Amino acid sequence: MKVEGFGRASLLRENRMKQSTWFTIRKIHPHVFALAEFFHWEKVVSYLVVGQKAAVLVDSGMGYGDIHGAIRSITSLPVSVLLTHGHWDHIGGVNLFDTVFIYKDHFEQKLLAQGFSSKNIPELHSAKFFKKPFHPHHYSINGRVPSKTFQNNQRLHMGDLTFLVIHTPGHTPGSVCFKEINLNILFTGDAIYPGPLYGHLPESDMLAFASSVQKLAAWVDHKTIICPGHNAVVAQPALVFSVGKGLQDILGGKISRAEKNGFWEYHFPSFSFLSRI
Ligand SMILES: [Zn+2]
Numbered sequence: 320m321k322v323e324g325f326g327r328a329s330l331l332r333e334n335r336m337k338q339s340t341w342f343t344i345r346k347i348h349p350h351v352f353a354l355a356e357f358f359h360w361e362k363v364v365s366y367l368v369v370g371q372k373a374a375v376l377v378d379s380g381m382g383y384g385d386i387h388g389a390i391r392s393i394t395s396l397p398v399s400v401l402l403t404h405g406h407w408d409h410i411g412g413v414n415l416f417d418t419v420f421i422y423k424d425h426f427e428q429k430l431l432a433q434g435f436s437s438k439n440i441p442e443l444h445s446a447k448f449f450k451k452p453f454h455p456h457h458y459s460i461n462g463r464v465p466s467k468t469f470q471n472n473q474r475l476h477m478g479d480l481t482f483l484v485i486h487t488p489g490h491t492p493g494s495v496c497f498k499e500i501n502l503n504i505l506f507t508g509d510a511i512y513p514g515p516l517y518g519h520l521p522e523s524d525m526l527a528f529a530s531s532v533q534k535l536a537a538w539v540d541h542k543t544i545i546c547p548g549h550n551a552v553v554a555q556p557a558l559v560f561s562v563g564k565g566l567q568d569i570l571g572g573k574i575s576r577a578e579k580n581g582f583w584e585y586h587f588p589s590f591s592f593l594s595r596i
Contacts, residue, residue, distance in 0.1 A: 323516055325391040341384030341453065344393070345552050349504060352393055353552035355449065356380055360448040360476060362550045363408045367393060369500060374398045374477030377497060378548065379419075381443075381459045382411020383453075399477055403508025403548060404463075404494040405430030407440055411460055420475070420485065423468035424493025426522060433461035474500070487535055489528025490517055496535055504544045510535065511559055512547030513591070519582040519593040529566035536563050562590060 343355040353368040365378040367390055374396040390398060399418040403409060405427035413419045413431070415419035421427050428494060431433045436459040446454050469475060471486035475497075483498045490509040497506045511530060520527045527596045536559050539545070546555040565587045576583040576594075585592040 326468050330474055342380075342386065342389040344351065346504065347546070347553050347585075348355065348504065349545075351504060351546070353392075353546070354380065354386060354389055355552055356384065358450045359442075359517070360566075361408055361442060364546070364548060364550075365409075365412075365553055367398070368395065368480055368502075368548050369394050370478040370480040372396065372472045373480065375477050375482065376400045376416070377546070378403055378409040378508065379412030379416070381408045382458065383443075383455075385415070386412040387415035400584075401475070401482060401497055401506075402431070402508065403429070403496065403510075406491065406509070407435045407460070408442075409420065409508065409548065410434075413463055414461055419463065420467050420469055421465045422484070422493040422495050423470050426491060427493035428468070431465060432462040434460045436460075467489045469495075483538075485535060485538060487531035489524055489531045490520070491522045492524070492527075494531075496538075498538050502544075503540070503542055504546060505535075505538060505559075506546045506548075507535070507554075507559075508548040510548075511545065511562055512549040512551065513552040513554055513558060515566060515584065515591045515593050516592055519595050523595075524568070525594055525596055529563075529570055532559065532563040532566055534569065536560055558589060561587065565590070565592060 341378050345353045347353050350369050354363050355364045367378045376392050376398050379400050400416045401544050402421040416500055427520045437457050442456055461589050469484050473484045475482040482498045485496045486495050487496050487510045518528050539556050539559045542557045546553045569585050574585045583594045
């Protein structure tokens with residue numbers, strides 16, 4: 320009993336700490352807040368876009384901290400969630416919201432329907448992936464059916480906000496990027512970020528990845544604000560073009576590669592690429 324009581328107290332302390340300090344919140348634009356999980360090795364970033372009558376959350380984090388509570392410190396507007404894809408580190412907070420949208424793709428919907436348990440996620444097993452003072456404990460995220468699905472080129476009108484869906488398969492088959500048309504802000508999920516880009520997963524496709532980034536580049540100008548899914552809250556527009564060229568060079572056999580954990584890693588100045596080929 321003594322041990323149990325101590326455990327509960329520890330958990331309560333941890334929960335309070337998570338709510339208040341787990342998310343690093345940065346205002347990156349008058350209408351956009353980044354909610355970054357910098358205390359975990361993956362450094363996943365979700366984004367809250369606040370309009371006049373409604374707010375939109377792009378991705379919902381890894382589910383360890385209370386992202387809904389963090390949002391309520393920013394706005395009391397109703398919040399809808401747009402998911403860039405179905406991987407665990409982007410869907411963790413979905414059950415804290417009534418309205419969740421994902422791409423009309425079987426793979427992404429299957430991941431969302433499954434949910435996950437941290438016991439099955441190697442990155443959530445060990446304290447070595449967390450920065451102090453946070454420590455992992457087991458948690459589970461229930462699966463769910465999306466409120467709605469969307470398609471390529473669809474414009475999602477959420478109050479005065481308008482998000483264009485850009486289907487960018489490659490990292491996963493149903494990955495998308497969202498462009499808020501009026502603000503010229505591009506949310507790139509795991510298609511673009513500074514760091515190792517994952518094209519080596521069983522569900523990844525390098526050829527599709529390359530053509531997706533070419534397509535994405537058409538929506539980027541020198542003023543576009545790039546909001547990546549990991550490692551930074553803002554990236555330069557040039558990163559999109561660099562990743563696009565890098566992928567073309569990889570597929571053209573122009574880049575040397577190094578073996579890493581049974582995959583290939585291609586290194587560039589501001590990112591790298593993990594691949595099976
Ligand atoms: Zn992912």
